[in-house]
Amino acid sequence: MAENSPNTPIDAAAAADAAFAAVAGKPFPSDVFTAPDLRWAVIGCGVIANQMAESFALAGRKLAGVQNRTRAKAEAFAERWGVARVYDTPEELYADPDIDAIYITTPHNTHIKYLRGALGSGKHVLCEKSITLNSEELAEALTIADANHVQLVDATTILHMPLYREIIRRAMAGDFGQMNLAQINFGSYKEFDPKSRFYNRDLAGGALLDIGVYAITLARLFMMSLPEDVLSIANACSTGVDVTSGIVLRNPDMQMATITLSLHSKQPKRAVLSFDDCYIEVTDYPRADRATIVWTADGRREEIRAGEEAYALCYEAANLERAVAGDQVEQNMIAYTVDVMAIMTMLRRQWGIRYPEEEQA
Incomplete structure (x- = not known):
C-alpha cells in the first residue's frame, strides 16, 4: 500500500490490522x-x-503459554487466543518442559533480564527489537545461548521478510551490479508524553532503538561489510532521549x-537501494x-x-524453527544483529545518550 494513499493506515497497528484483513479467509501458504x-x-x-497470536491463528496454530506482569491481562489474552497455560512468573514458564521457545515482547530495556532466564533455562528465544540495549548485553545473551545450545533469533522484521531474501538472491546472482548507496527514512509522529515508552528514558525510549533499528538493519543487510565510518547528529528532547x-x-x-529518523514528525518509511544497474525503491519497508x-x-x-505483509511474524517464528532444526542460514542471521547493535551502541555513545541500566552497569 503506497505511503501517500488516502487509505493508508495511520500507524503500524492499523497497518497490521489492514494486512490481516487482506488475507482473511485465504489458505495459509504451505511453504x-x-x-x-x-x-x-x-x-x-x-x-x-x-x-503474533493472530499470526499463529492464520496458520492454524496456537501459542501454548503466556506470562505477563499482570496476571489478569495474561488471562484475558489466553481466553481471547485459546492459550492453554498462564504462568504467574517468568521462572514458572522457564521451568515448564512442555515449552520449547519463548517470544519476548516486553519493553527493550527488560529484554536482557528475560534473555538470561529463558536462554539459561534451555529455551530457544525470538526476541523483539531492539533485542538488547547495547552490544555488551547482546554479547552476554549470545554467550548464554551458546552455553545452553539454544537459538537466539532477532525479531526485527527486515531480517525475515521474503522480499529481502529475494532481492539479496538476485543481487548475489549479479542482476543489479554492486549496491553503492542506500537512502532510508523512517518518521513517526508520537505525541510527546514523557511517561510513554517512546520518550521515557527509564523505558529506554528514543527513535534509534524503536524505529532506527529497522533502517540500520536494512542498510547492513545490503552492505558487503560492517560500516567503519559512522557519522551522525541527533536532537534530544527534554527527557534525554533521541528524537531526530x-x-x-x-x-x-x-x-x-x-x-x-524522527519520532515526532511523520515522513515516509521509504528505502532506496542504488546499484550499478538500477535502483530499488521499497515503501513501508519494515514489513x-x-x-x-x-x-x-x-x-x-x-x-x-515476495511473501505477504500479514505473515511477517509467521516468518520470524518459522525462521527460528528452521534455526533449531539446523538451518545454518537462519542460525547465522544473528551476525547482522551483532553488527547493527554495534552501530547503534556507537551512535548513542556519540550522542551521549545512556539509559539508567547502563549507568548502573
Missing part, C-alpha cells in the same frame, strides 16, 4: 512453516504479542547509507512484500513481489 513445530509461549501481552537524527554509514567497500526496480539504462520499471 512458511517447513521445520518441525515448536511449542511456543509469549512474555508480554501488548500489541505485538496479540499480532541524521546518520551516514560507510564501509571499507565504499558502500554508503544515509538514514533519517514490505513488494518493491519497484527502476533500471538505469532505459528507465524501465519492474515490480518484484
